[in-house]
Amino acid sequence: MFTAELTFECYQDSTIEAVDGAITQLIDALRYNGQILGREFPTSIDDGVFITRVVCPEEESLHPRHHSSLVEKRLQALSEAGLLAPKIRLTGMDLHSDNTDPCQQPEWQVLYTHYLSTCSPLRCGEHLAPIPLYKLPTPETDDHQALLRWQVDWSSTDELQMHGTTLQQACSDVLTDINSPLNNTGWQLAKDIEQQTNTPTYYYLYHLADGIENDNEVQAQQRPCPSCNGEWKLTTPLHGIFDFKCDPCRLLSNLPW
16 A cells, blocks of 8 residues: 545635535545545645645556546536645555555455455455455446445444444344345445456355354354355365355355454
8 A cells, every 4th residue: 555645736715614625525536436545534734735645555546547437526626616636646655554456357356354454345365455446347326435334334343343342242243144234235245346347256254253162163163154054164264364165155254263
């Protein structure tokens, strides 16, 4: 990942409200197109110049060839707020982010995230490296907002079950139940992505130990696929995370830890 600065200059008198609204709408469009990552984008002001700091998946993530029609629309709307198109300055690599997947075309991919992740939730099956969302075909909604909102829901639920108290069990149930609304949404998104890309796309089903499995390691090892009830235990774990893989159902999971 790479950090960058977007510098917005006023070419005519405007208001803070108009400028802030125009920049925010552009940032939202870039985020939902996968060109920038995260949810917080600090913006400073200095003598009529506004600077927004962002993180991008690749060095050329903000190149116009990656823009969606919504991004183009928000860029054009800047002039209504008295702003010029932003000047972009790449400031360097982000040392705390995952590296973007190097594959031109992955053989298979997986929808996978966790509460610490801010990168793309779509990852290459071979490298488990994030795939920039702007490399996907543009969905009918013209952005990837549904996918990113699912990611926020999943990571927030994961954080509550990891560090929460009152909702810990409820969040654990939501994450591990294949029929929960959260997993139904994610699994369907994976199916949609597979249809759009013609690339096998798996969904990661998080698994936690229950009382029975804690007493019976063999039962945990022999757990069947929750969708087809078939065998799906792998001989060797994938990426040190996935112990189960069902190709017909496009599901991955883990042994309880």
